[in-house]
Amino acid sequence: MGSASRTRRRRRGRRDLSSYVPRTDDAELEPVATTFAVKYGTGPWDFAARDGAFIDRGFGGRAIVFRVRPVRGLGFRKGDRFSQTTWRCFR
Numbered sequence: 887m888g889s890a891s892r893t894r895r896r897r898r899g900r901r902d903l904s905s906y907v908p909r910t911d912d913a914e915l916e917p918v919a920t921t922f923a924v925k926y927g928t929g930p931w932d933f934a935a936r937d938g939a940f941i942d943r944g945f946g947g948r949a950i951v952f953r954v955r956p957v958r959g960l961g962f963r964k965g966d967r968f969s970q971t972t973w974r975c976f977r
Contacts, residue, residue: 909951910938918951 909915915935922931933940933949940949959973 907953907955909953912936912938915940915951 912935915938919933919935919940922933932943934943935941940951941947942949956975959975961971961973963969
């Protein structure tokens with residue numbers, strides 16, 4: 887096996903953590919918490935933004951929030967003609 891193959895394989899297995907960006911601004915987190923509560927109800931999702939994280943109002947747990955930047959998107963079409971496409975997201 888050549889050196890280029892080993893390098894390519896190693897790169898594929900390595901995670902690029904620059905896609906995962908922690909969010910710590912309460913002003914940015916509060917609309918996200920509100921949107922999830924509206925969509926899913928406040929039963930399983932009863933979080934408020936406080937101190938740079940989501941705080942569970944019922945149990946007091948803390949959840950750190952990350953923004954994940956997409957690297958690739960997949961789209962599928964159903965119906966008379968089936969198709970698929972891939973979008974690459976450049977940073």
